[in-house]
Amino acid sequence: MSMILDTKTNRRTVLKTGAAAVGMLAMPSVLRAQEKPKEIIVRAWGGAWGDALKAGVADPFTEATGIKVRLDFTEDNEIKPKIWAAVDQGRVPPIHVNWDTTTNATISALRGATVDLSDLSNLKGLLPLAKPSGLEGYPLVNTYAYVYVCAYRPEAFPDGPPTSWNVLIDPKFKGRIALYDDGIGFNPISVIVGGGTFADIPDNMEPGYEFYRKLKQNEPLLGEDADFTTWFQKGEIDVACTISVNARAAKESGIDVAWTVPKEGCKVDTDGLWVPKGLPANEEHWAKEFVNFALTKDAQQKWCSMLGLPPVYPGIEPPADLVGDPSYPTTPEDFAKLVSVPSPVLVENQPIWFAKFNEIFQG
């Protein structure tokens, strides 16, 4: 049904798949659209992230529908061009659902690679955070928020947690600090800690770049999620700007790590789910059902509490260890401490920021 109602879907694709289905099975296309596929493939991040998705969403979904869910741990950046190429060439995309950063998902949406999710029944009543900004309808749906916290080794901070991001340029920690290798999560913060204001973003990023130049002198390590855990574990770093989930996972595996939100605030962002265009009608239907399922109360509660992140489903209690934690914003006051840049701004400016970040740190 959804297929027929979906006006955004490329008509030619629909006709083609529909015709193929009819030709093959000599069955009304409406019925064919409901037929369950054996499995659906969901791209996910590995480690603590994948575990949470599996336990919170994938396994219960299989239980409820009988459809197996396979998690594909291809890097988010690497699956993106594959999906784009498939959509462009009218091929079936390699996955059914992409678990993605909102920024990247927005880029795919702009490119017209995503299916509209406006008709999902569970969208009603979600927090406004679920609605992607700057886009028409729901080419993707946000599922939770997360914070790029200041993670640190308590051992290196006997006088209490760092109170300012200026700790990153403290010569005491030279060579013992880490950021994401594309500057993600710190770009807006750098402007504020560098003496600018939120209003400067994105037109006047110079204070941020100036802070990066100082930061470069302090010899930071640049890495990705898994690197931070290793570096904390091996005593390579004392402070890092990383997503709270990584810090919490490291802590749960016995590494002495704590986190805080310094006075300049932390960047808050969202992740979402989207369904690529070009799937056979029945598979698209069940891919959307998977997304819909991920927005149910139970799935949101299990999935997000394992991640330790605030879900878009309202009224869910935080996990016990995160009650009152600044990395788990629930109230407007909590959000006030955090810095949120609208997705359209990120989409438009991230390449520029990245180029500048690269220029400073690869020099």
Added chain:
Amino acid sequence: MSRMVEVKDVSKSFDGTLAVNAVNLVLNRGEFLTIVGPSGCGKTTLLRMIAGFEVPSAGEIRINNERVENIPPYRRSIGMVFQKLALFPHMTAAQNVAYPLKMRRFEPAQIPSLVDKYLQLVQLGDYAGRYPHELSGGQQQRVAIARALSFSPDLLLLDEPLSALDKKLREEMQLEFRRIQQELGVTTINVTHDQREALVMSDRIAVMNEGVVQQDGTPVDMYRNPENRFVANFIGMTSLFEGTVCATGDGVVSVKSGNVLLQARSNDKVLPVNTKVDCAIRAEQIRIVEDASVYDNSVFGTIEHRIFEGDRIVYTVHVEDLGGARLHLFDHDPVSHKEYPANERVRLGWNARDLFAFQAPQSN
């Protein structure tokens, strides 16, 4: 004549095995000595010690009256031609020949004329610019010898350089090496397993076996008067059988072998009665005879097989009376002589001076 090389009680062992055992050799200036022996007899090790590639475990080596055991090869005045020639593949014939001159710091202005002279000597004047792979096997040999000689070494060493050539080319090169050696008068030590090559090329031959020099002498002397069973067997085509001395005279002994009594020469050695001896007889000394009275010794045997070689026929005769010994003999006139078929019973005859009797080794 002055001594060029003197090898004194030289031994060499590898991992406890004696490859060369207390060897003594003297070589005079201008002499051509061939060390001949089967593979593994120690001849190459001895040569490599003289060249300086191996250090003796014991003993002295003098070249030009100077002890050289601890002098590296590049400080010795020795030209060597290797078994596989070891030409430098990335250098032309001329560059190969010039190499030792450059390394030995000859006057640069002198080098081209020397290179030319030695290439002319080996008749390769027109091939100076060719690379080794552009030359035939024989031409490569010539480059190798020109290279070994261009710096006028005191000593030339040849490590079986001809062994890889076919028979015709080998015989041609044997004469060529000899001609060049005599033209230059360079003292030369050649190593080979080919007894014919040793006889053809050398002023003197040293036969080696099991690390020991068995006999040292001129080719003719070596052939005529072998000093032991090994030398007799190694040089020439020789048949061997065992016997016991039953009477002894002046240079002649009576030997009982099987159920035959034979007259043999004892080679100036005293062989008492009842001494176990090895008898050796050369193939060309045995005749198939009708009348035995002309010869000192005569036996009956059965022709076992016959090989026609063109210029001669080689017969193998089984002699029951000599304890079943097999004697080889040549017929050098296959054209006019009668041809004896296999299984034919023949009478063989030879003279006492051609039958050598050597004391058998004690352990036997």
Added chain:
Amino acid sequence: MQRNQIIRTRLGWKLLDGIERLVSALWPARFKGSVGRVLLLPAVLLIGILVIGLGYMIEYSFHELDLSTYRLKDEYSLVNYAVIADRPVYMRVLNRTLLAALIVSVTTVFLAFPYAYMLVRTRSALTRKFLLIALFLPFFIGQVVRAYGWLIILGKQGLINSLLEGLGLPALNLIYNYPSVIFGLIQYMLPFAILLIVPAVAAISEDVELASEGLGANWISTFRHIVLPLARPGLIGAFVVVFTLTLTDFAMPEILGGGTTDFIASAIYDSFFQLSNAGLGAALSMILVMIGSVIVAAIFYLAGTGTLGVREQSR
């Protein structure tokens, strides 16, 4: 026992005969001349695919990314090349990569040669076995495992720094910097270089070296005039392979560079995947291909075609 063996041998012969008959039935002798060409086909196809890919890259590199749709614009332009020329960071990354390629290939060949020489010339079977095992062992250890190994040895709490600490010396930054990337690359490339040099050394007859010594050259002269020129094809081959592998390496700066010593391959990766800018990535790739080809061509031009072992060699 013996009977069994005979039966087995007979069976083996029958099997071989059968296979031969089958092959000759399927592949009549008159086709034999074309066998070589047919066997060449997969390689030609692979190279063909590579060339097609390269063609696409050239095409992409002349289109600018449209940030509002994240598609390459239809019209041709030199924007990507202009961007690269305009941003000094690309020149720095390129220089860093080229310098690393030079240092790594020179050092690796320099270190690999004695190893290869020893491996070929040693008389001790034990030494040879040891050298062979040490040579092949790194191939069995994946890069990721090795990366972790380096952390254990070179890390701030690693073996070396613990030793320094024990001696009362200050800890050193041994990892996550340019020298450690170079070090890692040398260690990674060494077995390749050795494997490429070994056949070249093995092709030099030992007699040739002895002959040189006998003719008056000490080992230095022998090395310079005989061994080095004869091993040159192997040395240049190893140099070229290590140089190009380093020039295009992605993993080592990623693992050991600490994120701040990117090579050009990282910049290409970032363009394609982080920025989703296929045009820029393609332009960077073209520049890399161009530089690599020019350098390799220059080496072969200077060293002559004999370097590739094309010229017949006498033994």
